[in-house]
Amino acid sequence: GAVVSQHPSWVICKSGTSVKIECRSLDFQATTMFWYRQFPKQSLMLMATSNEGSKATYEQGVEKDKFLINHASLTLSTLTVTSAHPEDSSFYICSASRGGTSIAKNIQYFGAGTRLSVL
Amino acid sequence: AQKVTQAQTEISVVEKEDVTLDCVYETRDTTYYLFWYKQPPSGELVFLIRRNSFDEQNEISGRYSWNFQKSTSSFNFTITASQVVDSAVYFCALNAGNNRKLIWGLGTSLAVNP
Numbered sequence: 354g355a356v357v358s359q360h361p362s363w364v365i366c367k368s369g370t371s372v373k374i375e376c377r378s379l380d381f382q383a384t385t386m387f388w389y390r391q392f393p394k395q396s397l398m399l400m401a402t403s404n405e406g407s408k409a410t411y412e413q414g415v416e417k418d419k420f421l422i423n424h425a426s427l428t429l430s431t432l433t434v435t436s437a438h439p440e441d442s443s444f445y446i447c448s449a450s451r452g453g454t455s456i457a458k459n460i461q462y463f464g465a466g467t468r469l470s471v472l
Numbered sequence: 473a474q475k476v477t478q479a480q481t482e483i484s485v486v487e488k489e490d491v492t493l494d495c496v497y498e499t500r501d502t503t504y505y506l507f508w509y510k511q512p513p514s515g516e517l518v519f520l521i522r523r524n525s526f527d528e529q530n531e532i533s534g535r536y537s538w539n540f541q542k543s544t545s546s547f548n549f550t551i552t553a554s555q556v557v558d559s560a561v562y563f564c565a566l567n568a569g570n571n572r573k574l575i576w577g578l579g580t581s582l583a584v585n586p
Contacts, residue, residue: 355519385572396563396578397517402571444515450572459505459572463517 354380357449359464366437367472374432374467376447384452386430387461388422391444403430405452427452437471444468474499476566478577485554486585493549493580495564501525504568506540506547511579512560523547554584 356379366372376386384405389397401422403409409422419441421433430449434441448461475498485491497506508520521531523540531538535552551558561581565574 387573394581396576399573402573446515446517448517459567460507460519460522461572461574462519463509465514465516468515 355451355460355462356380357383357447357462357464359447359467361467362465363468363470365470365472368438369436372434372437372469374434374445374447374469376430376432376449376464378428378449378462381449381451382427383430383449384427385450386424387448387450388420388430388432389446389448391446391466393444397446400432434469437469439471442469442471474501474566474568474575476564476575476577478562478564478580480580481578482581482583484583484585487556488553489584490550490552491554491582491584493551493562493564493582495547495549495577497545497547497564497566499566499568501568504566507565507567507574508538508547508549509563509565510560511563517563520549551582554582556584556586558582559584 358377360375386403388400391397399412400415401409401411403422403424405424405427411417424430444466446466448463450461451458477496504525506523510518528540537550539548561579563579564577567574
């Protein structure tokens with residue numbers, strides 16, 4: 354169990370367009386999802402924490418109007434990169450954790466990541 | 473402040489060697505959790521283990537073992553008889569406080585050569 358699906362795995366887009374990335378927990382309910390950005394050969398940088406049914410909490414320095422996060426259900430969160438520019442090119446990774454009183458509630462299970470290239 | 477330090481940036485070993493990846497953490501919380509994740513070249517992070525601060529028992533899972541020592545604030549990871557498929561970046565992470573955020577180390581890139 355604890356499978357997280359992330360789509361697309363790779364996307365190339367033109368500068369100025371918007372890109373939506375989906376993150377789904379396939380076999381568990383994820384009350385909390387996280388969105389990360391990872392630069393080559395670097396650690397993960399948390400962008401935002403998303404709780405089902407409420408607004409995402411963004412980390413300092415992350416533009417919430419640029420990186421729109423929606424967590425409309427217990428199994429789906431989306432990240433939309435609006436008006437993408439070349440500097441937004443990166444590897445974006447989502448993770449999901451179980452909710453409630455689950456003993457495993459703070460374990461994050463990761464999607465396979467999305468490589469975004471903005472031309 | 474909370475912090476995770478993985479002092480080894482890159483390690484290269486020959487297949488069948490044992491290798492230990494170091495992780496040192498800092499937190500003032502008395503309740504906390506430590507994690508290890510593996511990120512193979514494909515990019516997907518794989519959860520390996522979670523240990524809470526009240527459980528200092530070492531853990532062994534196949535060729536993997538973990539040594540948690542609160543006295544030195546360390547949570548080291550040993551791979552016995554390494555294999556080429558173990559080649560990956562390994563991240564140590566810390567969760568403390570009332571949220572689920574993870575504090576990540578910078579990762580250790582392990583190359584196991586045939």
